[in-house]
Amino acid sequence: MHAKAKHQLQGEIREISCRDEYCRMTIAAPAICHVAAAGQFVMVKPAADKSNDPLFRRPFSLHQVVDGLLTIIFKIVGRGTRNLAKMQAGEVLDVVGPLGKGFQLSSEPRHYLVGGGMGIAPLHLLAESINRQNPQSEIIALLGARTARELDAFADLQDLRFLRVELATDDGTAGHHGLVIDLLERAVAAGGRGAVYSCGPWPMMKAVALYCRAKQLPCQVSLETVMACGVGACLGCAVSGADVAGDGYLHVCKDGPVFEAGKIWL
Ligand SMILES: Cc1cc2nc3c(=O)[nH]c(=O)nc-3n(C[C@H](O)[C@H](O)[C@H](O)COP(=O)(O)OP(=O)(O)OC[C@H]3O[C@@H](n4cnc5c(N)ncnc54)[C@H](O)[C@@H]3O)c2cc1C
Ligand code: FES
Incomplete structure (x- = not known):
């Protein structure tokens, strides 16, 4: 958007x-x-x-x-x-x-919001926006972090009554002891296809994007790069785009931060 x-x-x-x-x-x-x-x-x-x-x-x-x-x-x-x-x-x-450009709200009946670390930050507003667009939507937040303490910063997501939240931590201090991609695989196997939205560390988003490509699920990723101007002037936030005309680069601050996963070389 x-x-x-x-x-x-x-x-x-x-x-x-x-x-x-x-x-x-x-x-x-x-x-x-x-x-x-x-x-x-x-x-x-x-x-x-x-x-x-x-x-x-x-x-x-x-x-x-x-x-x-x-x-x-x-x-x-x-x-x-x-x-x-x-x-x-x-x-x-x-x-x-x-x-920047935010998430496109999918018309799929089911939505998987996959966040890692500080990448969880935009998911509260995203969940509320999806729910407002279609209160019948099933919305599942799959949140990963190194420790439970990091997840505490986002405890308010648990207060959204329409949202199902599942946790994963690297050290096992909250939820699943392992990676958030494990939660996504399990949730899709149990619940079926849906739109996937992802924000977090690059390796996590790469794993999510590859999984979605294999399962043919629509997937958006929100990228965080170091930024200077934030408005497309300094070109400091360039990432390699897939099938992009011109110099082959996209700029996270004005072309993103949210992209369709297939448009980016993750
Ligand atoms: C679109 C966007 C949204 C963001 N949203 C959030 C958010 O909601 N919450 C949050 O905590 N952070 C967020 N960030 C990251 C945040 O902007 C940086 O952590 C912050 O700018 C660091 O500033 P600093 O002066 O404290 O650190 P600096 O002194 O600039 O950097 C300290 C260290 O952090 C690294 N760093 C700086 N920026 C980033 C980055 N974007 N990604 C990874 N490493 C970085 C540097 O390489 C350096 O190692 C976002 C970044 C972007 C681009
Ligand atoms: S931060 Fe300057 S162009 Fe993106």
């Missing part, structure tokens, strides 16, 4: 909470929320940072969009996320969005 419009605004932080290295931040951004779609992202930086250097903004998936408030969930991995984690409610962010 394409962005209807992109906004740059000053968004007040309404809530922020961090536990270990995982933070949840809710930002007032009505203009962005009004046009946002599942799978799109925002670029944010502290508004007090007056450098006006777009390289200081960082991209985050829209986790939730409710009544003009958008929520992001992020992991502290470097300077940008460390600075954001130090901010407090009432402080203001420079926010640009919604950016």
